[in-house]
Amino acid sequence: MxxxxxxxxxxxxxxxxxxxxxxxxxxxxxxxxxxxxxxxxxxxxxxxxxxxxxxxxxxxxxxxxxxxxxxxxxxxxxxxxxxxxxxxxxxxxxxxxxxxxxxxxxxxxxxxxxxxxxxxxxxxxxxxxxxxxxxxxxxxxxxxxxxxxxxxxxxxxxxxxxxxxxxxxxxxxxxxxxxxxxxxxxxxxxxxxxxxxxxxxxxxxxxxxxxxxxxxxxxxxxxxxxxxxxxxxxxxxxxxxxxxxxxxxxxxxxxxxxxxxxxxxxxxxxxxxxxxxxxxxxxxxxxxxxxxxxxxxxxxxxxxxxxxxxxxxxxxxxxxxxxxxxxxxxxxxxxxxxxxxxxxxxxxxxPPGALSVVNAVNREQGEQIGWPALVDAVETGWARIPAERRDRAVIFTENYGQAGALTRYGPGRGLPRPYSGHMGYADWGPPPGSADGPVLLVHQDGDDGLTRHFTGCRRVARVDNHHGVDNEEQHAAVVLCTGTTRPWPELWPRLRHFY
Known part of the structure; x- marks a missing residue:
């Protein structure tokens, strides 16, 4: 040089x-x-x-x-x-x-x-x-x-x-x-x-x-x-x-x-x-x-x-x-x-209950509140599935935050691995073909479009972070469905999303 x-x-x-x-x-x-x-x-x-x-x-x-x-x-x-x-x-x-x-x-x-x-x-x-x-x-x-x-x-x-x-x-x-x-x-x-x-x-x-x-x-x-x-x-x-x-x-x-x-x-x-x-x-x-x-x-x-x-x-x-x-x-x-x-x-x-004003300026503060509570709500929904059907059941979430919380806290509550079509989680799925039993969905409040891919859906729990923090997961719905509209391998490309 x-x-x-x-x-x-x-x-x-x-x-x-x-x-x-x-x-x-x-x-x-x-x-x-x-x-x-x-x-x-x-x-x-x-x-x-x-x-x-x-x-x-x-x-x-x-x-x-x-x-x-x-x-x-x-x-x-x-x-x-x-x-x-x-x-x-x-x-x-x-x-x-x-x-x-x-x-x-x-x-x-x-x-x-x-x-x-x-x-x-x-x-x-x-x-x-x-x-x-x-x-x-x-x-x-x-x-x-x-x-x-x-x-x-x-x-x-x-x-x-x-x-x-x-x-x-x-x-x-x-x-x-x-x-x-x-x-x-x-x-x-x-x-x-x-x-x-x-x-x-x-x-x-x-x-x-x-x-x-x-x-x-x-x-x-x-x-x-x-x-x-x-x-x-x-x-x-x-x-x-x-x-x-x-x-x-x-x-x-x-x-x-x-x-x-x-x-x-x-x-x-x-x-x-x-x-x-x-x-x-x-x-x-x-x-x-x-x-x-x-x-x-x-x-x-x-x-x-x-x-x-x-x-x-x-x-x-x-x-x-x-x-x-x-x-x-x-x-x-x-x-x-x-x-x-x-x-x-x-x-x-x-205190988390005083975050309303701060959350309007910096929403990242509020996104640190309530994840264990979300997993508690999913645990409540999971308990509605008969024990003999749980080995064929799937937990599916709308976004990677929900899936990440269940990945982190779910095993301690006896919950199985979650699946999601959001970002990298889509590359780590889909569920096995044998998982044709009930599907427990988690989606944000008002985002009901996800349920069109599943059958017989009814809400069985709702997320409450217990602090009144208005973050993205507050009042998220936990929905129990009887199954999917088509097999997971066919459905998976339709469930994938990037934002």
């Missing part, structure tokens, strides 16, 4: 190791203390089930998060607290990386500490750190990629592209939206420079590394007819209009309304400060990424990692502004108020 040819780079300020690690440790301690307060999220139950069916891919996601879920419960215990250890560690790492971004952007120790505090107080970091999701690790990979790209642009050392490629490849094994970041950063660097870092063999080598890492998953998707495209199309068609409408408000809320002046200052600094000329691409990459997300109808939080970069850039001018005690107090209060608001919205602090 030839000799490395790069210009000397100004050394960043010393890293504020002790205070930054103290902030990260505090966040980790809080998350650990609260990790088991409510219960599993529906997606976590699905990841646990998917982890028990290891593969190079699934119809709706790459393999990394399910494998991490499986490893976490194996090492730390089969509980919400054990499962969430990787999420807690990932959140702490993001706090440290945002401080490192501030350092990379010529921020001193005060700016680094402020960046760590702002990250720790933001809703997106706390929310994704509380529970395991693909977004949890996506945030970590995006922030790390941005840090490595900034290092490559600042130093001109092409060898950093190898690290970028490795992290991007692993990130793609977690969530494909990393491609949006790569596209936005590539276009921004081409437009603003420094383009010299794109020349030579190191960028090609880094791309090869990323391709090699993600290739097994790409092969799996190709072998299965690219189901991820179907899932993405469904998300865009179902939620695209709402995502576009709520894009700006959720950007502000997920980070913190009080941090808006900081990241605006960061954008202006990246765009105008001659000392940060190599990092100007980050200022352009954020609006480019927003355009890509809006065009795709993606979730508003897809663009938040780059907003954290702007936040980190804005911490240096804010730190310089904090020259008087009164100004320090203003910033401290803003961070504290943001942390309090983010914690209430993102973490399980309130």
């Amino acid at each position: 030839g000799a490395t040819n790069h210009r000397p780079a100004l050394a960043p300020a010393p890293f504020a190791v002790v205070p930054v690690l103290a902030v990260a440790a505090t966040v980790a301690a809080v998350l650990t203390a609260l990790s088991g307060r409510y219960g599993y999220h529906r997606d976590e139950l699905y990841f646990l089930a998917a982890g028990d069916h290891p593969a190079w891919g699934y119809v709706d996601q790459p393999p990394l998060t399910p494998l991490l879920a499986r490893a976490a419960t194996a090492f730390f215990g089969d509980s919400p607290a054990g499962l969430r250890v990787p999420a807690t560690l990932g959140c702490a790492a993001v706090v440290v990386l945002v401080a490192a971004l501030a350092r990379e952007l010529d921020g001193g120790r005060a700016a680094q500490l402020l960046a760590a505090c702002c990250a720790a107080a933001s809703g997106i970091v706390l929310g994704t750190g509380h529970m395991v999701s693909t977004t949890t690790f996506d945030l970590l990979f995006w922030v790390l990629i941005c840090l490595l790209v900034l290092r490559a642009l600042r130093t001109g050392d092409g060898r950093w592209w190898l690290a970028v490629g490795a992290v991007a490849g692993i990130g793609l094994l977690n969530k494909y939206v990393v491609l949006l970041l790569i596209a936005a950063l590539s276009a921004a660097v081409l437009a603003t420079g420094p383009r010299r870092t794109l020349r030579g063999g190191w960028l090609v080598a880094g791309s090869a590394v990323a391709t090699a890492v993600v290739l097994p998953n790409v092969w799996w998707q190709a072998e299965h007819g690219w189901p991820q495209l179907t899932v993405a199309e469904g998300i865009s068609s179902d939620d695209g209009a709402e995502n576009r409408l709520m894009f700006v408000p959720q950007q502000i809320v997920y980070l913190s309304p009080l941090f808006v002046p900081v990241w605006i200052a960061g954008w202006r600094r990246l765009w105008r400060d001659p000392a940060l000329r190599p990092a100007r691409a980050m200022a352009l990459a954020y609006p480019l990424l927003c355009v890509l997300v809006l065009l795709a109808g993606g979730k508003p939080y897809y663009a938040l990692p780059l907003l954290l970069v702007l936040l980190a850039a804005g911490c240096e001018p804010v730190a310089r502004w904090m020259t008087r005690t009164a100004r320090v107090a203003v910033v401290a209060v803003a961070v504290a108020v943001s942390a309090a608001m983010s914690a209430v919205v993102s973490l399980p602090l309130l």
